[in-house]
Amino acid sequence: MLTRNFTYYNNIFKDLSLPLAFCDVDLLNQNCQDIAKRVTVKNKTIRVASKSIRCIDVLRRIFNANPIYKGILSYSGNEALFLSENDFDDILLGYPIVNKNEIEQICKATKSGKKIILMVDSEEHLKLIQAIALSIGVVQPICIDIDMSTSFPGLLFGVMRSPLNSVNKAKQFIDAFDKYPNISLKGVMGYEAQIAGLGDKNPANGIKNYLIPYLKKLSIKDFSNRRKEIVDYIKSKNHVLDFVNAGGTGSIESSMQEDWVTEITVGSGFYSPALFDYYSNFHHQPAAGFAVQIVRKPNENTYTCLGGGYIASGTIGIDKQPKPYLPQDIQLTENEGTGEVQTPCVYYGKEQLSIGDTILFRHSKAGELCERFNQLHLISDGKNIGTTPTYRGQGKCFL
Ligand SMILES: Cc1ncc(COP(=O)(O)O)c(C=O)c1O
Secondary structure (H helix, E strand, O other): OOOHHHHHHHHOOOOOOOOOOEHHHHHHHHHHHHHHHHHHOOOOOEEEEEOOOOHHHHHHHHHHHHHOOOEEEEEEEHHHHHHHHOOOEEEEOOOOOOHHHHHHHHHHHOOOOOOOEEEEEOOHHHHHHHHHHHOOOOOOOEEEEEOOOOEEEEOOOOOOOOOOOOOHHHHHHHHHHHHHHOOEEEEEEOHHHHHHHOOOOHHHHOOOHHHHHHHHHHHHHHHHHHHHHHHHHHHHOOOOOEEEEOOOOOOOHHHOOOOOOOOEEOOOHHHOHHHHHHHEEEEOOOOOOEEEEEEEEEEEEEEEEEEOOOOOOOOOOHHHHHEEEEEOOOOOOOOOOOOEEEEEEEOOOEEEEEOOOEEEEEEOOOHHHOOOOOOOEEEEEOOOEEEEEEHHOOOOOOO
């Protein structure tokens, strides 16, 4: 077990230019192995969600860490093309795109032998891809996104994405494929966000935490049957599926129980940001974070740092602000939180903090950290072993 404390990182960081973002590659590697171990059912692979990484070097480290990692779930057309140019292959667009130029470039990449799979959930998507694929003279592989949410009375448990939210709607859509000769149905994806992305011990959720495990159980029963029926129907129509994709970091244990699922997507588990502290069935290491520097002391136990206000996307809530990490027991103030320029922290612990020392935080989400920094400092064995550019550091800002 690798231990990390305030002194470990402060000694490395305090003389560098701050704020900085870092990836602890020893902890990253441990997460790669621990995530792989969670897949205890044979013949399932893990597709890496690049939105939760946003750094080419880290993506390469993940693929080199364990052969279970195969393929990327990409989050934009331009990102898929960028990854393809960087020699990644088997790239599944996780979300539909409708930009003609991007689709055209992807069809051209397909023609040149690359494997980039577009995501669809409606005939509008099919019509657009068909016209472009025909003009390029290629058969474009696609994947259909099926909705995995569960409707309880008065509550939609899940996220609103695909309109294919019933077996019948999915069947009708699959029947339409005959009209599109330049499209080939190669995969099915269903993202059960309400299992994968919802912790059951997030303090921000209060008493809802008691209800969440129960709703998760009911929901798994509901959508796994639906997924099976849809996959069976596709196969009965003589489509040859390369993959059936499910889940995310928080649903490995349930997604792998479905025999018809061939691969599980994982992204957040590699950096294991703050929101992934709140699951009772797994725990990964905090492999990424950022360091800010103490620049002033407004009073005896308050240490004010320069910068720090890197708030995460999603519904507004206290759990979207960065989480104080080290030294242990350091706290934010309720009045100011993490500020645009100044972040006051309150600390009564045993470390002797001085102006110039660092305070460490973890972003609430995974890849968004990389949108705030041009590079990640790579930390291993008590040393800064170098830096590597984030997407932003390569001049790339996809979403
Ligand atoms: C389509 C899809 N699959 C899987 C995931 C899970 O990724 P993570 O492991 O980062 O939670 C997401 C996250 O939003 C997603 O949108």
